[in-house]
Amino acid sequence: MRISNQALTKTFLEADIASNDLVLYFDILIKLLKKHKKRLLDSNILEIIKANDETLYTFIILLKHHNKLDISSIKSISTEIKKQSKDYIPTFTVNIIKNPKENDIVEKLKSKFQNCEIKKQDWFELGAYISGEWWYYKRNIDQDLQKLL
Numbered sequence: 001m002r003i004s005n006q007a008l009t010k011t012f013l014e015a016d017i018a019s020n021d022l023v024l025y026f027d028i029l030i031k032l033l034k035k036h037k038k039r040l041l042d043s044n045i046l047e048i049i050k051a052n053d054e055t056l057y058t059f060i061i062l063l064k065h066h067n068k069l070d071i072s073s074i075k076s077i078s079t080e081i082k083k084q085s086k087d088y089i090p091t092f093t094v095n096i097i098k099n100p101k102e103n104d105i106v107e108k109l110k111s112k113f114q115n116c117e118i119k120k121q122d123w124f125e126l127g128a129y130i131s132g133e134w135w136y137y138k139r140n141i142d143q144d145l146q147k148l149l
Contacts, residue, residue, distance in 0.1 A: 003066050005073060005080055008068060022081050022085075025055065025056055026059075026077060029059065033069070046060070090113045090133050091117045091118075092113075092116060092119070093118075093119045094118055094130050095120075
């Protein structure tokens, strides 16, 4: 019996796992699939995963059982979790040097994503690096100078 991504998403949301953690698990699964591809289902790798994180192991087995252990299905399920969950909070990391303009970036992120969490970190370059939600922005003075020259 084939199950849709939406039905599988509802099942995941009914679990006792926070929505942000669910999305994080699916991000990890995508990275594992990109790195290991079909070797992810080898018994040795599955045993290592099971020993370290039982939940991740369960997700792999469940997705494999429903033929959803591919990057496109996992991205679709992750997107559905973000849409359907009421307690999902987008999270961004902002790396910038300390200056009076740092609040401009934070305010722009908060205006675009009203209910989001922003982690600020000091950055060693003259520029900014923002990441989160499969989206990133990187800009620094060295890149701009290279383009100008």
